[in-house]
Amino acid sequence: MTIVPDFGLRASCELCRGVACESHAEIHAGSFRRRLATNDVLVRQGDTAEAIYIVVAGQLRATQTTADGQQVIVRYLGPGELVGPLALAGEAAHSDTVTAVNDTHLIGWSSAEMRAIIGRHPAIAFNALAALGRRYRESQTRVQELSTEKVDRRLAHTVLRLAAQSGRRTARGIEIPFPLSRQDLAELAGTTLHTVSRTLSAWETSGIVDSGRRRVIVTDEPRLLAIAGGD
């Protein structure tokens, strides 16, 4: 296995920020690599949390399934992001299922290894705290949206969030760089695929988005922002 230090170190920013450079190699030494093809499952809801990962390249989708079988997408995870931060918070089991939506590379540490590393580099604990704080805020924002906004607005926020987190600027607009179906958007925005389809169709007609089979491009961000802000 070839080690690509630059790649790995840049990706591990979310955890290693503020740690002396000479320690990076040591932190890296305790890690392992993992590669997933599209639709491969990294961890499954309910599994014991035995490792923590950082996405190096690719994207994953974290989903929760309810007792009666309904799915909710917790979030998409891209390069540099932490998978399973709750393991550091002392949670025994994974709260969601994480699936690759693209070819994906990750670096991982066993929970024990990471605990040992944190013992030597307390700054990492703060970085984990900050990462978890960001997730908490995001989740709280979603609660607020689901509680107070109508579907169009929520969907606009959802698409804009995806665009901000993972979007790629192209000639046609901001493209979501992984397959994203109407059903996926529905599970993110708390609605049905039918409503998503109707809403996207309307936006398409107005030239706000350009979308197709599992594909979304934001062509008029300002107008989408206007919808998100309440028309």
Add this chain to the structure above:
Amino acid sequence: MTIVPDFGLRASCELCRGVACESHAEIHAGSFRRRLATNDVLVRQGDTAEAIYIVVAGQLRATQTTADGQQVIVRYLGPGELVGPLALAGEAAHSDTVTAVNDTHLIGWSSAEMRAIIGRHPAIAFNALAALGRRYRESQTRVQELSTEKVDRRLAHTVLRLAAQSGRRTARGIEIPFPLSRQDLAELAGTTLHTVSRTLSAWETSGIVDSGRRRVIVTDEPRLLAIAGGD
């Protein structure tokens, strides 16, 4: 100022767990006390996060107000709970307004002081991580409920959560020990006060709850659990 060690130390459990007993006094030394009357505001959304608190006695309500003036209740905070954990996660501003709903005692530390304490007692960082993890999970549960459940079920979950977190067992049932209006429940469950009123009226008729002006008692928990589980 009289120091009441037992009281303070018990309350600070969420942060001090796993820290050597002899250090508790030292941690306590850097703290200050704060007392609030009903409706007093502890921190306001947008304010710089200059301190972190633990509730000693009483209850507070954390709310977020949207740009267009709608309110969402983030959660109620009771004894032993952390106020403003995001300050430890490096957030500069408070994301919500925290108001006392009862006479309330807190102990607090300035952010700088707490950072210094954590430097000496890294276990506290883990406790903060665990506390934030719990909040994150709770928030995520709410997202799931708002995305997939109808109002009755969501409201049942909301009431049960309040009962589990702060409820007091009395002869008549589990009582929510602070004033809680229909509007408050609506802002917790993501609905309107009208719908909450109708639903509670129905439950009252069935003998599931006993409620009145800003007052809720769960009289038949099993049946409320049944509703939360989907009838």
Add this chain to the structure above:
DNA sequence: CGGACTTTTGAAGTAATTCAAGGGGAGTGG
């Protein structure tokens, strides 16, 4: 080219909001 998956669109149905009005309790001030 066949078949599975995704999307679209219409129509019917419904849960919940909005609109509207009235009633009751608690606290205050006369």
Add this chain to the structure above:
DNA sequence: CCACTCCCCTTGAATTACTTCAAAAGTCCG
């Protein structure tokens, strides 16, 4: 102590946003 006022709660009726049901068309892959 009573009456007034404010706040909170209740309930009906109208409306609407969204889901559910249903069917067909499109798109990709093998």
